[in-house]
Amino acid sequence: MGSQWGRDRTYLRAVREGYRSRAAYKLREIQERYHLIRDTDNVLDLGAAPGSWLQVARGLTEGKIVGIDLSPIAPLEGVTTLSADLTSRELRQEVRSLMGTVNVVISDAAPKLSGHRSYDQARAIGLGEEVLAFACEVLKPGGNLLMKSFQGEDFSSLLEDVRQYFLSVKTYRSQASRKGSSEIYIIARNFVGCRNEAEGSI
Numbered sequence: 001m002g003s004q005w006g007r008d009r010t011y012l013r014a015v016r017e018g019y020r021s022r023a024a025y026k027l028r029e030i031q032e033r034y035h036l037i038r039d040t041d042n043v044l045d046l047g048a049a050p051g052s053w054l055q056v057a058r059g060l061t062e063g064k065i066v067g068i069d070l071s072p073i074a075p076l077e078g079v080t081t082l083s084a085d086l087t088s089r090e091l092r093q094e095v096r097s098l099m100g101t102v103n104v105v106i107s108d109a110a111p112k113l114s115g116h117r118s119y120d121q122a123r124a125i126g127l128g129e130e131v132l133a134f135a136c137e138v139l140k141p142g143g144n145l146l147m148k149s150f151q152g153e154d155f156s157s158l159l160e161d162v163r164q165y166f167l168s169v170k171t172y173r174s175q176a177s178r179k180g181s182s183e184i185y186i187i188a189r190n191f192v193g194c195r196n197e198a199e200g201s202i
């Protein structure tokens, strides 16, 4: 964690408070403001490693919590973890069987950066569309979605896509994001359902 996140004050605070990464404070901040997770909600975390959002979510709900990442996630009491690619279609069925109802999808997923700005932006937006499609297939009507994205080319188009499926959609820049970062969170509440794939939707 040290080399990846840098030893700044937020990092040191995370170590002191037992979180696996500084990202914990982003979810805590968003939860304080928007109350996305209620105390019996089942929560699916996409792009969950090393697991600090899972730690925060575990403290917020008595419901089921499932975390998925390409990288393995060290065991966490009361949390089910899967090593898998969130873009896999088969995974959606597996999650439905495992969780039954999914009330909230949270995703901090981000692709590895190549250093080529427009290529990285396109991949980040593409991953966001995958997260949205996943949420659309598993979320219960009325459910909530929190998704990380990046401001730049095609961000507004992703946001428009999210707006099609939720009654309320807002964006939020976290105080815990690094200065100068284009990171932005999409907060979508009250899922109204998706058109199915046969109709040419996501």
Ligand SMILES: C[S@@+](CC[C@H](N)C(=O)[O-])C[C@H]1O[C@@H](n2cnc3c(N)ncnc32)[C@H](O)[C@@H]1O
Binding pocket: 020, 021, 023, 024, 046, 047, 048, 049, 050, 051, 052, 053, 054, 068, 069, 070, 071, 084, 085, 086, 087, 108, 109, 110, 111, 112, 127
């Ligand atoms: C910023 S980290 C998440 C930090 C996490 N929220 C926490 O609090 O510990 C982003 C994660 O997204 C994951 N990721 C990126 N693409 C993915 C994919 N296609 N499927 C699953 N996980 C993915 C990465 O492996 C990485 O662990």
